Amino acid sequence: MAEMIGGVLVGLGIGWGFDLFVGTAPWGMIVGxxxxxxxxxxxxxxxxxxxxxxxxxxxxxxxxxxxxxxxxDNDR
Structure with missing residues (x-):
């Protein structure tokens, strides 16, 4: 379960950081x-x-x- 939650949160964080530097608003977070x-x-x-x-x-x-x-056979 930790792998599932951790993977999504790490992807979200990387996408947020990408959006912060590049300025591609929600698309980095969505793709991440x-x-x-x-x-x-x-x-x-x-x-x-x-x-x-x-x-x-x-x-x-x-x-x-x-x-x-x-x-x-036993049920009958």
């Missing part, structure tokens, strides 16, 4: 915020892939669930 959001999404996906690979290495592949037919 959207870029920060995109980088945040990329970082979250990258972290999830890394954690998933580590869990697969540590625990092995997930086990299958039992068939639904077994559960349906």
């Amino acid at each position: 915020t959207l870029s920060g959001f995109a980088v945040s999404i990329w970082l979250a996906v990258h972290s999830a892939k890394k954690l998933s690979a580590r869990a697969l290495k540590e625990f092995g592949p997930p086990r299958d669930l039992p068939d639904d037919a077994d559960a349906d």
